[in-house]
Amino acid sequence: MNKLYYSTGACSLAGHIVLEEIGAPYELEAVNLNAGEQKRPEFLAMSPKGSTPVLLTEHGPLTENVAILAYLAATHPEAGLAPTDDAWASAQLTSFNGFLGSSVHPNIGKLLFYPLGEAEKAAQRDVTLAKLRLVEDHLLVGPWALGEAYSTADPYLMVFERWARQGGLLDPAGFPRMNAHLDAVQARPAVQRVFDQEGIAKV
Incomplete structure (x- = not known):
């Protein structure tokens, strides 16, 4: 199951919406950037960039919205959120x-x-x-x-x-x-x- 580390109202909103559009089960964990939670050692161990979004997948953590959105669309082609044969x-x-x-x-x-x-x-x-x-x-x-x-x-x-x-x-x-x-x-x-x-x- 994918898990999204997100910040409220931030650019991670895009990945959150795509997860909801897909309809497959997923988990969420909010990261408070103003409180510096992205600098916690456990978060940096997962994502040294120290920023959200981070999508924790079966393969490991994935960062950057462009990559996260492409991965979600490619692994759930039935959702029709990206071209598959063009x-x-x-x-x-x-x-x-x-x-x-x-x-x-x-x-x-x-x-x-x-x-x-x-x-x-x-x-x-x-x-x-x-x-x-x-x-x-x-x-x-x-x-x-x-x-x-x-x-x-x-x-x-x-x-x-x-x-x-x-x-x-x-x-x-x-x-x-x-x-x-x-x-x-x-x-x-x-x-x-x-x-x-x-x-x-x-x-």
């Missing part, structure tokens, strides 16, 4: 999730969660909005991230759309597609169950 579509999913993990996440995270001076914050806001604009105008196909099929990209994108809306970055007039996508993902029963489990609300 190399191009599979590469598109990897590309989308890779951009979220390597570009959107670090920029919006720095803007919203790091102590920045006024000028640095203004500059970081511009960079973050440019990343979100790429998603809105070019990457988000609709109605789901990659088109008609819901995939691992959808809960992952939803994490950052959620942060963006909370941070006042997702103006409905400027980002209508991302707002619609966020609302659609949040309305899914599996997502609502995860919100209840983590004690967070839709935004």
